[in-house]
Amino acid sequence: MRHAVHIMGILNVTPDSFSDGGSWTSQAALMDRIDTLLREGVEYIDVGGESTRPFARPVSVEEELRRVLPAIRAIRARSSSLPISIDTTKARVAAEALAAGATIVNDISALRHDPDMIRVVAGYVGPVIIMHMQGNPATMQVQPSYRDVVVEINGFFTERIARLEEQGIDRGRIIIDPGIGFGKTLEHNLTILRNIPAFKHHGCPVLIGHSRKSFFGQLFDLPVQERDWPTAVVSAFCARQGVDILRVHDIRVNRMALTMEHLLREDH
Numbered sequence: 001m002r003h004a005v006h007i008m009g010i011l012n013v014t015p016d017s018f019s020d021g022g023s024w025t026s027q028a029a030l031m032d033r034i035d036t037l038l039r040e041g042v043e044y045i046d047v048g049g050e051s052t053r054p055f056a057r058p059v060s061v062e063e064e065l066r067r068v069l070p071a072i073r074a075i076r077a078r079s080s081s082l083p084i085s086i087d088t089t090k091a092r093v094a095a096e097a098l099a100a101g102a103t104i105v106n107d108i109s110a111l112r113h114d115p116d117m118i119r120v121v122a123g124y125v126g127p128v129i130i131m132h133m134q135g136n137p138a139t140m141q142v143q144p145s146y147r148d149v150v151v152e153i154n155g156f157f158t159e160r161i162a163r164l165e166e167q168g169i170d171r172g173r174i175i176i177d178p179g180i181g182f183g184k185t186l187e188h189n190l191t192i193l194r195n196i197p198a199f200k201h202h203g204c205p206v207l208i209g210h211s212r213k214s215f216f217g218q219l220f221d222l223p224v225q226e227r228d229w230p231t232a233v234v235s236a237f238c239a240r241q242g243v244d245i246l247r248v249h250d251i252r253v254n255r256m257a258l259t260m261e262h263l264l265r266e267d268h
Contacts, residue, residue, distance in 0.1 A: 005239045005258055008085070008247040009042035010211065011075075013067040014051045027070075034075055038082070040251035044104070047071045047097070048087035052108055052182075054214075064093050069100050076101040085129065091116035098124055108133055108182065110160050122168045129175045129207055130164070132156050134183025144183040150195045153178050157202055175205045175245065181213040189215045193234060196241040205244035210234050212249055232257035240265075 011033060037045055049067035050059045068086060075084055085104035086097035091114040094105045103126045110130035111117045121128045132153045134144050146152050157176050165171055178192045178199060189210075199206050212227040220230060228250040235246050236257040248254045 003239070003242055005243060006043045006245045007041070007251055007254060007258075008044040008046050008207070008245050009037040009040075009251050010048070010247060010249050011037070011045050011071060012048045012051070013071045014049060027074075030071060030074055034071075034078055037251060038078060041255060042082075042251050044083045044085060044245070045075055046085045046087050046106055046247060047075070047102070049093070050088065052087075054181075061090055061092050064088065064090065065096055068093065068097055072097055072100045072102050085127075089113035089117070091120045095120045098126075103127075104129065107131070108177075108179070109136075110156075111164065118164065118167045118169070121164075125173075127173050127175055128164075128169065129177055130157075130160055131177040131182065131209075132179040144185055144188065146188065149184070149188045149191050150198050153192070154199065154202075157199070157204075161202060161204070171203060175207050176202060177207040177209060177247075180208060180210045181215065186215045186218050189213070193237065196238060196243055200242060206242070207245040207247060208234075208238050208243050209247035210238075211247060211254075228253045236261035 013030065034045070047068050049064040068088070072084055072086070075082065083104055084102045085106040086094055086102040087106045087108070088094050088097070089107055089109045094117060098105070105121055105126075106129040107113070107117060108131045110132070111121060111128070161171055161174055164174065176199060180189050180192060184192070193208070193210070196206060196208070211231045212224050216222055216227040216230045217224070222230070231248060231250070232253045235248065235254045238246060239258050239261050246254060
């Protein structure tokens with residue numbers, strides 16, 4: 001039986017995200033991007049209002065809300081049922097985004113940055129995405145180091161899931177993200193991608209966010225806007241290893257890669 005792989009489209013409403021910062025800040029451009037995502041068959045849209053690229057500076061709660069709430073409302077104007085995730089580490093942003101129509105919280109700090117975030121997540125019934133990151137966006141790429149990157153990430157998830165369960169957040173709601181590019185070297189990223197089945201024992205869906213990341217630039221000397229084809233290759237590889245959700249920029253290219261991967265399976 002074919003394993004279902006879901007595609008999450010990225011909608012960064014920021015001026016400084018590494019790939020598409022500043023691209024969707026006008027209302028017309030925003031609506032065009034949303035329509036493109038929907039037309040190409042996106043299954044989730046992840047809305048982010050604060051860049052998490054290496055060395056990024058944080059923004060205020062008010063500024064983040066000013067960016068993300070109109071985007072969430074615009075998606076809801078197009079679709080009443082599409083799952084929307086709010087990519088934030090701030091409890092107030094998460095709460096107001098949920099009230100505006102978001103259905104998932106995606107927190108790169110795994111609900112550690114803001115002490116109120118666990119309370120917000122425990123107070124609604126939708127999924128929550130928790131990510132592993134060594135350090136924070138301002139420091140994470142300053143000599144990241146692990147004895148065994150897979151073992152250490154899994155240890156983090158074991159402890160973090162137990163903590164969230166203690167706070168009333170059921171394991172069945174949790175999605176885990178090993179955090180490609182977040183406090184990882186090129187070799188760390190490749191090791192994670194080679195060992196995706198090792199993350200499945202938690203009983204949680206696994207999300208991979210590899211789209212256009214800097215390690216493609218390291219490998220192939222490609223500018224950001226030319227990294228969709230290696231992204232799609234990795235997406236197909238991830239699908240074969242049992243990944244549940246792929247967070248990507250270009251829906252069409254990645255969907256084609258997943259279709260080809262499926263057709264080339266002997267058991268399809």
